Amino acid sequence: MDKIFAKHNNTKELILDAAEALLQDRGFSAFSYHHVAQQLGVKNAAIHYHFPSKADLGTALIRRYRARFRDYTRTLERENADPISKLECYFAIPASYLQNGRKICPLGILEAEFNAIPEPMQLESRLLDKEMRDWLAGVIGEGRSLGVFSFEGSAVGKVLVVAAALQGVLQITRVAGPQVFAATIEQIKRELGIF
Amino acid sequence: MDKIFAKHNNTKELILDAAEALLQDRGFSAFSYHHVAQQLGVKNAAIHYHFPSKADLGTALIRRYRARFRDYTRTLERENADPISKLECYFAIPASYLQNGRKICPLGILEAEFNAIPEPMQLESRLLDKEMRDWLAGVIGEGRSLGVFSFEGSAVGKVLVVAAALQGVLQITRVAGPQVFAATIEQIKRELGIF
DNA sequence: GTCTATAACGTGATAGAC
DNA sequence: GTCTATCACGTTATAGAC
Numbered sequence: 001m002d003k004i005f006a007k008h009n010n011t012k013e014l015i016l017d018a019a020e021a022l023l024q025d026r027g028f029s030a031f032s033y034h035h036v037a038q039q040l041g042v043k044n045a046a047i048h049y050h051f052p053s054k055a056d057l058g059t060a061l062i063r064r065y066r067a068r069f070r071d072y073t074r075t076l077e078r079e080n081a082d083p084i085s086k087l088e089c090y091f092a093i094p095a096s097y098l099q100n101g102r103k104i105c106p107l108g109i110l111e112a113e114f115n116a117i118p119e120p121m122q123l124e125s126r127l128l129d130k131e132m133r134d135w136l137a138g139v140i141g142e143g144r145s146l147g148v149f150s151f152e153g154s155a156v157g158k159v160l161v162v163a164a165a166l167q168g169v170l171q172i173t174r175v176a177g178p179q180v181f182a183a184t185i186e187q188i189k190r191e192l193g194i195f
Numbered sequence: 196m197d198k199i200f201a202k203h204n205n206t207k208e209l210i211l212d213a214a215e216a217l218l219q220d221r222g223f224s225a226f227s228y229h230h231v232a233q234q235l236g237v238k239n240a241a242i243h244y245h246f247p248s249k250a251d252l253g254t255a256l257i258r259r260y261r262a263r264f265r266d267y268t269r270t271l272e273r274e275n276a277d278p279i280s281k282l283e284c285y286f287a288i289p290a291s292y293l294q295n296g297r298k299i300c301p302l303g304i305l306e307a308e309f310n311a312i313p314e315p316m317q318l319e320s321r322l323l324d325k326e327m328r329d330w331l332a333g334v335i336g337e338g339r340s341l342g343v344f345s346f347e348g349s350a351v352g353k354v355l356v357v358a359a360a361l362q363g364v365l366q367i368t369r370v371a372g373p374q375v376f377a378a379t380i381e382q383i384k385r386e387l388g389i390f
Numbered sequence: 391g392t393c394t395a396t397a398a399c400g401t402g403a404t405a406g407a408c
Numbered sequence: 409g410t411c412t413a414t415c416a417c418g419t420t421a422t423a424g425a426c
Contacts, residue, residue: 011409029224030311032401046410048403104307111366112299112307116225126370133371157382160375161360164367168359171306175321176328180355187352191386206391227419241392243421 012050024103055118062124083143094166104170150193219298250313257319278338289361299365345388
């Protein structure tokens with residue numbers, strides 16, 4: 001679980017950490033180089049040295065989300081985790097966002113602002129969504145064929161409902177309070193036949 | 196259904212129409228008075244005449260969403276619509292957003308940008324969420340007690356999963372294409388026991 | 391009610407010193 | 409690698425003419 005928020009010491013990673021927090025807190029359009037610089041105690045020119053344009057920063061951010069998710073799932077694979085454990089780990093991601101200051105799913109904000117973000121970020125967002133949803137489809141399909149998950153309909157539809165509900169409920173939390181998250185997770189589990 | 200996108204002739208409503216489209220297309224931070232003015236063929240000072248500050252414009256926008264939803268549900272009540280019809284009408288709202296240029300749920304963008312929007316807009320967003328989710332809870336509870344809906348778990352959890360999934364899938368549509376919407380609706384219906 | 395003009399500010403970005 | 413200084417631009421907002 002530590003790996004989800006692993007921190008590093010070099011400046012580039014610290015910039016990404018600050019930008020990541022700002023992205024999931026305020027959105028892409030609403031955070032600036034000045035915000036990032038302030039949080040690190042440097043001037044905005046220092047940020048431009050590491051990431052010349054905001055598109056560069058945003059793209060690097062999404063690439064890091066992708067790499068992190070890939071590493072995370074590979075670790076689960078190496079440990080031969082069962083479908084239920086994998087699903088719990090998947091739920092742990094939004095749960096950690098919520099606990100960390102009511103942050104929302106990065107894909108949620110990127111998709112919501114989709115028509116206002118640079119094209120390279122749009123492309124990376126597509127890849128992040130595909131990779132995460134494909135992985136979840138594998139877990140849910142595997143769990144169903146092993147008999148640990150039970151649900152009606154297609155696996156594709158089920159994956160969409162689960163992924164969309166998690167993304168949506170993190171946002172709803174902002175206006176309705178954190179208790180809606182637990183209620184949603186419980187309902188999702190129930191509808192996967194996990195008691 | 197016409198009422199969802201009812202148009203009017205006075206300038207104030209035309210401004211709100213343009214701003215509404217921009218909000219659901221680009222988000223609040225990423226649209227400007229200039230964008231609105233351009234779409235109406237006027238100068239931005241004209242917009243400031245009707246809505247002095249951007250917070251005023253945003254707040255009026257959300258108030259209009261609330262009024263529209265209230266009128267819509269009252270009409271359904273007056274027509275003695277059954278729970279299934281009501282649910283179909285509820286699904287018709289995001290469906291119309293999708294068809295109208297892949298717009299997303301206004302609550303989705305407002306919640307995603309929540310920490311970057313003016314406080315009056317935050318308050319109105321809370322009310323909009325509460326009103327919509329309370330209404331949906333009534334429909335789902337009524338349908339369950341009438342035996343037309345069947346599902347496991349609590350009605351509160353069910354409402355959250357349905358509302359969050361719809362909000363989320365409109366966003367996912369942006370990166371994954373419109374076909375994911377139909378698949379999600381189908382899955383949601385199946386899990387409500389509607390065949 | 392809409393216009394022109396302009397102010398005040400924040401933002402993304404660059405040049406060049408250290 | 410970070411700084412100061414500065415630029416060009418978009419944005420919110422206001423004043424006053426029409």
